[in-house]
Amino acid sequence: MKPNDVERFAANLRFLCERHGSITAVCRKIGLNRQQFNKYLSGVHLPSPGNIRRISQFFGLGPAVLFAETDEVRMLVDGNYFPVLDRLRGSRQFDDFMNAAVLASKQESIDITGVYDRYQYSSIYKGAIIRSLLCIYNNENLYQHCYIERFPSVDSPPRTDYIFKYHGFTFPLAGRIFFIDFESVQKNELTTSILMPVQRSKTRFMFGIASGVAATMLREPYATRTALHYRRSGLIRKEDMIVATTLPPDDPSIPRDILQYLGDGGDMLRAG
CATH class of the missing domain: 2.40.128.30 (Avidin-like)
Incomplete structure (x- = not known):
C-alpha cells in the first residue's frame, strides 16, 4: 500500500458519494456503519479488503479503480476516458463520413x-x-x-x-x-x-x-x-x-x- 493510497481512496469515495445522494443512504445500501464510513471519507482509516470489495461492487467499479487518480476516476465515471472518441472527432476520415452520410441523413x-x-x-x-x-x-x-x-x-x-x-x-x-x-x-x-x-x-x-x-x-x-x-x-x-x-x-x-x-x-x- 502506497502512502497516498488512503488520500486517493478518500477523495474518490467522496466524489462517488456525491453522485449517489445522502451518505446515510449509501451506507445503508452497502451495509456499512455510518460512523466508520465517515472515517473512510475523511482519510482517517482505509477499509478492510472485504469492505473495499463491497464498496467497489456498489459503485460498479473494480477495487483498483478506487485507488486511481481522482481525475481519472471522474473521466471513467463520466464515460470520457475513451481517447477513441476524441480521435474520431478529429479525424479527416470521420469528418468525411459525417458529411457524406450522417449529416445528410438529418434532412430526413x-x-x-x-x-x-x-x-x-x-x-x-x-x-x-x-x-x-x-x-x-x-x-x-x-x-x-x-x-x-x-x-x-x-x-x-x-x-x-x-x-x-x-x-x-x-x-x-x-x-x-x-x-x-x-x-x-x-x-x-x-x-x-x-x-x-x-x-x-x-x-x-x-x-x-x-x-x-x-x-x-x-x-x-x-x-x-x-x-x-x-x-x-x-x-x-x-x-x-x-x-x-x-x-x-x-x-x-x-x-x-x-x-x-x-x-x-x-x-x-x-x-x-
Whole structure:
C-alpha cells in the first residue's frame, strides 16, 4: 500500500458519494456503519479488503479503480476516458463520413433525441430481460448516446450488484439508427446496434439487433434482439434510475409490443 493510497481512496469515495445522494443512504445500501464510513471519507482509516470489495461492487467499479487518480476516476465515471472518441472527432476520415452520410441523413427530419427504456435479454442473468436507460442527445452536430444497466443482487434483490455504463455515437442512416458504444466502467467491451424506428399512434419504438464483445471472457460475446421505448425528451435524471433493472419476461410493466418482438430469447447468441 502506497502512502497516498488512503488520500486517493478518500477523495474518490467522496466524489462517488456525491453522485449517489445522502451518505446515510449509501451506507445503508452497502451495509456499512455510518460512523466508520465517515472515517473512510475523511482519510482517517482505509477499509478492510472485504469492505473495499463491497464498496467497489456498489459503485460498479473494480477495487483498483478506487485507488486511481481522482481525475481519472471522474473521466471513467463520466464515460470520457475513451481517447477513441476524441480521435474520431478529429479525424479527416470521420469528418468525411459525417458529411457524406450522417449529416445528410438529418434532412430526413427524424427526431431521435430523448430518454428511452432499452430492453433485451440479459447475457448475464439467463432468462431475464434487462431494462436499461438510454439517452440520445445532440453534441456539436453529432448524435451521441449513453445508457446505463443495473443488475440486482441475486441474494438480495433490492441491492445492486453490477452497474455498466455505455457511451458512444448514434447515426441515423437510410431510415435506420446505428449505435456504436464503449462500456465505461470495466473498460473492456465494445457494442454495436442497428434499429428501425416505428411510430404506433403516439407511442415510439425502435426494434433491432445488438451485439457486444468484451476484451475478456468474463463477459461472454452476445447477439440479441433489442427494443427501445420512448420515455420523454431531455436527459436521464437521477429519479429515472429506479426503472433500470432486470425483469422476468412476464413482468406487466414491459410493453406488449416489446414482449412480442423479443420473444422468448431462444435466438440469443452467447458463447458456450
